[in-house]
Amino acid sequence: KFMRNESTQLLVEGIAEKAKRLRLEAPLAFFLEAHLPFTTIFQHAGLLFEPAMTPLFGAERIENYKTLFSERSNIEHLLSLLNGESTTSPRQAE
Numbered sequence: 001k002f003m004r005n006e007s008t009q010l011l012v013e014g015i016a017e018k019a020k021r022l023r024l025e026a027p028l029a030f031f032l033e034a035h036l037p038f039t040t041i042f043q044h045a046g047l048l049f050e051p052a053m054t055p056l057f058g059a060e061r062i063e064n065y066k067t068l069f070s071e072r073s074n075i076e077h078l079l080s081l082l083n084g085e086s087t088t089s090p091r092q093a094e
Contacts, residue, residue, distance in 0.1 A: 011064050012074055016081035029082040032075055043069045 019025045035042070046053075046066050054062050068074050 008067050008074060011068055012078045016078060025082040029079055032079055039069055039072055039075055
C-alpha cells in the first residue's frame, strides 16, 4: 500500500470534513469520480498555472494541492472518506 505523509493525510481528512460539514459530499464525490481519469492532466495544468496562482492562494496551499493530486490513491482515499467507506487512516489500518 502507498504510505501518504502526515500533511497529505490531514489535507484529505480536512477536505472530507469540510465537505460533510457543508453537506457537499455527494457533489464533491460526483465531481471527483467524473474527473478521476484526468488527475494526471490536472497535475500538469497545476504546474503550468502555479506561478500565476501562487500570489493568489499562497505557496503552501498550492504545494498542498499539488501533493494531493500527485497520487491517484490520495483522491481515491478522499472518495472513500466522502462515501463513508473508511474512517481509519492507512497507517491505523496496518
